[in-house]
Amino acid sequence: MSGGSDEGPRRVGRPRADRLRAPGDRPPREELLCAAAELFTVRGYAATTTRAVAERAGMRQATMYHYFGGKEELLAELLESTVAPSLALSRRLRGETGRPAALRLWELCRSDVLLLCGGPYNLGALYLLPELDSPRLEPFRRMRDELRDNYRALLEATPLGAELAGDTAALALRNDLVFGLIEGVMLIRRSDPARPVAAFAEAAADAALRIAGVAPAR
Known part of the structure; x- marks a missing residue:
């Protein structure tokens, strides 16, 4: 679900070429949202870092910031969904x-x-x-x-x-x-x-x- 908000995600830099995901997997934004959903609900929101979300999604932390401005932005999109x-x-x-x-x-x-x-x-x-x-x-x-x-x-x-x-x-x-x-x-x-x-x-x-x-x- 993406309910969408009045403001788009903050873009930070450009995506790096050192992605760890295998070809054919879900799009990066979806991978990140799925990883955040799992970690927020299993490990807890406060205990989850952006690095952990990125690693769970199979990418570098710097790559994650190209799609989401931070942990709160991930939470917002999940809640709206x-x-x-x-x-x-x-x-x-x-x-x-x-x-x-x-x-x-x-x-x-x-x-x-x-x-x-x-x-x-x-x-x-x-x-x-x-x-x-x-x-x-x-x-x-x-x-x-x-x-x-x-x-x-x-x-x-x-x-x-x-x-x-x-x-x-x-x-x-x-x-x-x-x-x-x-x-x-x-x-x-x-x-x-x-x-x-x-x-x-x-x-x-x-x-x-x-x-x-x-x-x-x-």
Whole structure:
């Protein structure tokens, strides 16, 4: 995923010719992102150096700086990749009128869980990092806030949303519970990685709709 940010990566120098990657491997940026995803989620963000990321990707540290300005830039792109597909889907579902809102909300919840838990690395765990307050991660935070707002728009269109129309605090609480449940599944997934992701995503979506006050609807 690359959600993309408002500013491109800082270019430092030119790529060196002493690359260690074998021909036919993934493009350098993808290699670096995969290496960072593995190291950030297994070793820890604070404990991972840019040198370690470059070596894991099979290249020199100087080469890495041609594609990314540093560790924080890698983190930003990885985080945006956990939101961008769900954000695009939520915009489309929010604009639909031919299906019940509960069904659209269920679809968004299920898809979001598949995105957060379906990859080889538990990228959702990066949401717990204290570094999320960094100014460089502002694009990610804006994307995440818009996704939360789209969850709320779908919730407002359900029968429960109609009942709570005059109680904004209660509606906001329900939405925070639904959104928190979907993002929190990464912790459950981490404790039992062998659980089938598809069944896990459907169960999480069912639970989210119960919080939303409607019966699960496929």
